[in-house]
Amino acid sequence: MSTSKIVVCPHCHRPNRVPEARLGDQGRCGHCQQVLFDGTPTVLTAASFDRHIERSELPVVVDFWAPWCGPCRAMAPAFAAAARQLEPAFRLAKVNTEEEPSLAARFAIRSIPTLALFRQGKEVARQAGAIDGASLVRWVRSFD
Template sequence: MEQLPCPGCGAVNRVPTGRLADRPTCGRCKSPLFTGRALQLDEAGFRLHRDRGTLPLLVDFWAQWCGPCRAMAPAFEAAAAELEPRIRLAKVDIDAAPALAAALGIQSVPTMLLLKGGREVDRVSGALSLPQIRAFAGRAL
């Protein structure tokens, strides 16, 4: 059984692991729990998905002014479409969540954190290609 925070309303949904690929919807708002896109999270959203979600979480910490971040964005979106529902991909804008970035020790962007069970498993800084993102995410699967 997996616990999945809803990308729309934040309600935590319980979904049998074997049913993740069946396009589950939120019990409260009826929104899809998987969108095939990376979630855009603020600090509260990050904490909700880290602390209450049971799927591995791959988070791209980025900034609008960062050229390598913008260059990597299409590959990260493609990875989200490919890797769901086995792993949740999300993005956090460090300019919108500077306290979170500081608390997590994000010193350069792009930086990706891989979390499993609410704990950091690995991190990497610098722009990655789609095959590199796949390989990095595979460490949590």
Template structure:
């Protein structure tokens, strides 16, 4: 990873420059002073997703889900646990396909739950189905390189 990294604040959307060596030092946003990482997935709408994809230097692992989806609800605590294991070297986010149907269509999401790993604004890998936290972590690390 290049130094310093750009990290988008999930609270205010400000882009922060954080030295890679300081990622584990609990950095806070320079604009709103809230933590940049909280050990849990952030919730993004379509605009927030695009902002993180465009401006964040970190790989972004996104869980595409819907409230009516039983397997999505089963996987939610697993994805949250994975966030605690993967941050701050990776950003984890959740996007509701109900709230962002145009994005789901654009990304050709055919089934949920679906995790998709992005780096440098591009999709690198996707995995369908509910999987446990340790498998999410292993899969993400394998594909993030």
């Protein structure tokens, strides 16, 4: 019997059931027909955040950041590269705390960048401060 996972589309934010064996096959959303994994972090807003965190059966790594933050901008290329390495086992996402202050407050984000790992709707790990790409990938994979 084949097992499947619920994957939330990064474009239309609708859930899709994908056979686990096909996660890496460049599958498309059954609703909007966009690719489910494109190797880039998903931008989350207050409107889309809960759907990705609560409905996705993939662990989600969220980078809470702001455009004025130098360390955030410096870490952005490493975070994007990590998305290419870690998909489809993990979904990497970004929350702009300037545009989404309610999410920053909800998760008590006191410094940025802050990485938070969510699994089955719950935060399971947090890492404050900028880290390099290799350390980021190692940190995420330690929760696999």
